[in-house]
Amino acid sequence: MSSFRQLQRTEGESGAEHPSPPHDSYHKPKPLTPEEAKALTQRYLDVAKKIHEYEKRNIPKTLSLKKEHLASLMQATKESEENYKKATAKVAQEKADVDKLQTPSVRAFFKDQESFDEKMSKEQEEYLEAVSEQEVAKKQLDMVTAQKKPLEEEVATLSKEMEALMKMHDDLDIILGLELFNGRYGSELENKLETECEVLLDKNERIMAAKYKWTYAQILLQHAVRQLWFACCRWIELSRVPPQHLQQKYYMATEVRNNLIAASSNIVNAKRYLNNIRFPYCEPGEIATLQRACNNVYVDMRTPDRHQHAFQCYDVTFKRAAALLQWFDSVIKNHIDKDLVTVKTELQLKEKALRSERIRLMKEKIGPEAASLVIHEHDFDASDVKLDPEKVAVSKPDKPEGSGEAPEFDDKGPPASTPLPANELAPPPSAEELFGKIQQLKEQHKKEMEEFDEVQETNKTRMEQGLQEKIRARKNRRMAAMIEQ
Numbered sequence: 001m002s003s004f005r006q007l008q009r010t011e012g013e014s015g016a017e018h019p020s021p022p023h024d025s026y027h028k029p030k031p032l033t034p035e036e037a038k039a040l041t042q043r044y045l046d047v048a049k050k051i052h053e054y055e056k057r058n059i060p061k062t063l064s065l066k067k068e069h070l071a072s073l074m075q076a077t078k079e080s081e082e083n084y085k086k087a088t089a090k091v092a093q094e095k096a097d098v099d100k101l102q103t104p105s106v107r108a109f110f111k112d113q114e115s116f117d118e119k120m121s122k123e124q125e126e127y128l129e130a131v132s133e134q135e136v137a138k139k140q141l142d143m144v145t146a147q148k149k150p151l152e153e154e155v156a157t158l159s160k161e162m163e164a165l166m167k168m169h170d171d172l173d174i175i176l177g178l179e180l181f182n183g184r185y186g187s188e189l190e191n192k193l194e195t196e197c198e199v200l201l202d203k204n205e206r207i208m209a210a211k212y213k214w215t216y217a218q219i220l221l222q223h224a225v226r227q228l229w230f231a232c233c234r235w236i237e238l239s240r241v242p243p244q245h246l247q248q249k250y251y252m253a254t255e256v257r258n259n260l261i262a263a264s265s266n267i268v269n270a271k272r273y274l275n276n277i278r279f280p281y282c283e284p285g286e287i288a289t290l291q292r293a294c295n296n297v298y299v300d301m302r303t304p305d306r307h308q309h310a311f312q313c314y315d316v317t318f319k320r321a322a323a324l325l326q327w328f329d330s331v332i333k334n335h336i337d338k339d340l341v342t343v344k345t346e347l348q349l350k351e352k353a354l355r356s357e358r359i360r361l362m363k364e365k366i367g368p369e370a371a372s373l374v375i376h377e378h379d380f381d382a383s384d385v386k387l388d389p390e391k392v393a394v395s396k397p398d399k400p401e402g403s404g405e406a407p408e409f410d411d412k413g414p415p416a417s418t419p420l421p422a423n424e425l426a427p428p429p430s431a432e433e434l435f436g437k438i439q440q441l442k443e444q445h446k447k448e449m450e451e452f453d454e455v456q457e458t459n460k461t462r463m464e465q466g467l468q469e470k471i472r473a474r475k476n477r478r479m480a481a482m483i484e485q
Contacts, residue, residue, distance in 0.1 A: 037365040040180055044362070047172045048355065052380050054165045055201070061209035063158040065273075070151050072272045073144060080141040087134040094127040125299055133295040136261055139398065143265050147393035154391070176358070186361035193354040200347040206435040207340045214332050217270035219392045221325045224270070227263035227397060228318035231256045235311050238301060249301060251400050257297040258397035260314070264290050265395035267321065277433060280426030281324040282317070290317050323420050331428045339435075351380065 100106055101116075101123055110116040176186075185191040238252040264287050271279060293300070293313050300310035428434075 034366045034368075037180070037362060040175055041359065041362040041366065044172065044175050044180075044358070047168055047175065049380065051165065051168050051172065052351075054161065054168070055205075058205050058208040058212070059158060059161050059165055061205045062212060063155065063162050065209055065213060066151065066155050066158060068275075069272060070148070070155055072275070073148055073151060076144045076268075076272070077141070077148060080137070080144050084134070084137040084141045087130070087137040091127070091130045091134045094123070094130040098123045098127050128298055129295055132257070132298055136257070136291070136294045139258070139261050140265060143262075143395045147269075150391075150393065180362065180365070186358065190354065190357050190361065193350060193357055197347070197350050197354050200343060200350055203435070204340075204343045204347050207336065207343055210434050211332070211336050211340055213273045214328060214336060216392050217273040218325070218328045218332065219389055220266040220270040220273075220394060221321065221328060223394050223396075224263040224266040225318065225321045225325050227259040227266070228314065228321055231259040231263070232311065232314050232318050234259070235307075235314060239304075239307055250298065253297050253301045254400035255397070256314075257294050258400065260290060260294045260297075262395040262397040263317075263321070264294070267324075269393065269395065277429055279324060280327060281320040286317060286320060289313060323425075326420060327426055327428075330422070330425060331434075335428055335434065348380075355380070 098120075101120055107116060110119065180186070185194075234252055234256050238249060238256065241249050241252065243249075267282050267287055271284075290313065293310055296306075297310070300306040
């Protein structure tokens, strides 16, 4: 949080002067009339209310997370483009091998038709796998590309809102610092309460950011679990289709493949929201295995052995994804939500006390005319701003081309079962993994308050200088945190 209060001229222990506020018209403020103080107090309440509305939405941390996600998506786009390029080259190579095998000079090397047919079948199978791999790579590229534009627009919107929030903080600092309290805190209590609010606000923002990341990743996993369940069920149905109904079998196999592609994309995207968290289920190696299975779906559907082996891969991944979703539900419900309720309550009480202290100080300046000034606490409610599920870039399966006559699917969703008993579920991440270095901030705050109390008790003159230094240090930290978003 930028602050012109920190730029008020004050002499440190070295006797050097700190720079004055960046205002061409700056001069030592005149004493305020009661009417001027009352007008400033109303301005303070209006600006504080607007800031509260923005901070409820956690714009600084949300913008930071969106930028991180966009950077990750840009990297994923580059990787997907490279994968598609390699897959396209592989198709060309496999097609050339098939064409070469059909030339008379190459056919002459085979002693009989059976040997030739065996070799041709192998080459055609490899070509079919390469074509499927190319289609999968193209779909994955299309998915990440489609997610980029709306995310860029969201970052642009949040950046403008971030600028507006910083401007409001500057306005608030001018009102409190230059115009009301002459660059100092109105009282020692105001300083103490603002320091405590800063610590709680940072903690609240970190926990809200965690809630945002985990909830959006949870939505992606919900879709992934449903898509994997559909793939498993459809794969079983496919095995019952008579061999002569080839068009139907290919149509259903494509449905399975497209759902597997979407599911793996949603799990990978969930991981992008939580790059610092190790998933106890559906680790990268497992997803890589699932993605390879997507490439072989048309070959795997041909024989009972390969069909069964593929089903085991799909089924294991489905169960692991369901366990991962259960783990997410537990972390959000039993850790993030509980901590969020606690810190919101503490922050609401502390902010209310800070507003009350500031209004008390302002009323001292106003005098009898201050009777009409009232804080409407409903303007500063701590109700949550609901996350919008529509903003989650969910990967959805494409509908297969053609007119396959696949049976209707009873889409009631996966069975409501608990994949793992609670005592067998993987342990949750640590508090630092979830929220960052909150404990370090607590210790830093405690140290600052101890230093403040020590200065207050020993030397009033040095207390004033130390107070100004703490104003600068705290505000600089806040501003740096906001700018880096």
